Amino acid sequence: MGSRSARSAANGEARPADAAAGAVMADAMAAGCPRLCRRLEGETARAVLANADTLLFDCDGVLWRGEAAVSGAAAALGKLAAAGKRLCYVTNNSGRTRAAYTEKLRRLGFPPAELRHIFSSAFCAARYLRQALPPGAAAYVLGSPALAAELEAVGIPHLGPGPAALPGPAPADWVQAPLDPAVRAVLVGFDEHFSYAKLCQALRYLLRGGPDCLLVGTNRDHRLPLEGGAGIPGTGCLVKAVETAAQREAFIVGKPNRFMFDCVAGEFRVDPARTIMVGDRLDTDILMGNDCGLTTLLTLTGVTTLDEARGHRDSGCPARHGLVPDYYVDSIADLLPALGE
Known part of the structure; x- marks a missing residue:
């Protein structure tokens, strides 16, 4: 004699798990979801x-x-x-280098990982700019030291990480801050020092360069969730600010x-x-x-x-x-x- 489940299947009787799976499939098919x-x-x-x-x-x-x-x-x-x-x-996350990720995986007991197995938005942004920029071109970075480090690793000059202050009390002063002639891209990642001064400078680079100055974002995550249901603004908020000022859409290297x-x-x-x-x-x-x-x-x-x-x-x-x-x-x-x- 076979098992009861086998006999039930042979007799056309649906087991509870089969019935539940069938109901899920029917609901999805009715909604047209693949x-x-x-x-x-x-x-x-x-x-x-x-x-x-x-x-x-x-x-x-x-x-x-x-x-x-x-x-x-x-x-x-x-x-x-x-x-x-x-x-x-x-x-x-553009706030950690690939080396920092391999170390965290090791520290938390995960299998050893090589750098080549880590794909952060910072690394992918550096890879994109290495492909898209001409030799010697630099990036103005609104982001973390980790993002800057990934650019350095592929030989892309950069400026911008860290705090920035407006160069004077009036708008006429704000547009007088010097611009680096080598900058051909504005890169926006998570930046705890994001400020109006940085937004002004990013816009000035984009207006000066026009379509030849790339606008790249690491991701559009709108919020970073924290324990207990709290959250903080994500990189997407910063990308949107630059896009709104420049009236341009950024190329996003991160998921999705x-x-x-x-x-x-x-x-x-x-x-x-x-x-x-x-x-x-x-x-x-x-x-x-x-x-x-x-x-x-x-x-x-x-x-x-x-x-x-x-x-x-x-x-x-x-x-x-x-x-x-x-x-x-x-x-x-x-x-x-x-x-x-």
Whole structure:
């Protein structure tokens, strides 16, 4: 005699899990959404992971929160690395160098990572400008020392990081500050010293150079979430200020722009069909993954709730369907059973 579940299947009886999955699929199909936002577990998890060569991980809210690793995340990544998976880290944070990320991964117990596996928005911005600027051209930077360090690493001269003051009490004084003739790009990242003086200088470079002066932003994240539901303005607010003043749209190198994935693909021979994007934000991580043809996995340890993802799935609005992941887990640690814990 076979198991009851086998007999039920043979008799056409739906098991509870099958019925739930069928209801999810029916809801998604009714809404016209190509992705189901299903829990990744059991045989499905084993099959999805077996089919993947590369996993791209967002960091904050996925692997750690602040300075504390998400419970079980390091063990899960250790299992993935032992299984021969390529692990890459893709983050919109422009405030840390790649070396700082490799050190944090080590400190929190994650598998060792080489610099070439870290793709921050600071690194991707430097890579973009290295390709786009003529030799010897400089960038005016509204950003952190880490962003400046990534520019230095690829040989791009820069100026601007740190505090800046207006050169006088009147607007006529503000437009007299000297401009470096070598500047051919304005680069906007997270800048705790962002000020009206810097905004004035950025605008002056853009007006002087016209279309030949590039305007580049690291990301459009509108808010940086903090513990307890607090938040601070994100880089997107600073990018928008410069765009509004210049009446120009910046080229964004970070998620959800596919340029960040192109950087990964340029470093490694990555097959999108065998790549998983793991993240906690729908409008950056999941949207980029979907746009690039990756399998997308939402973790609920960060800023997104399951109700939000399901709301997009069931909305019937095609523009919102790009925000829907293929799968979700409560935590990366939920992958451990599928990895042979």
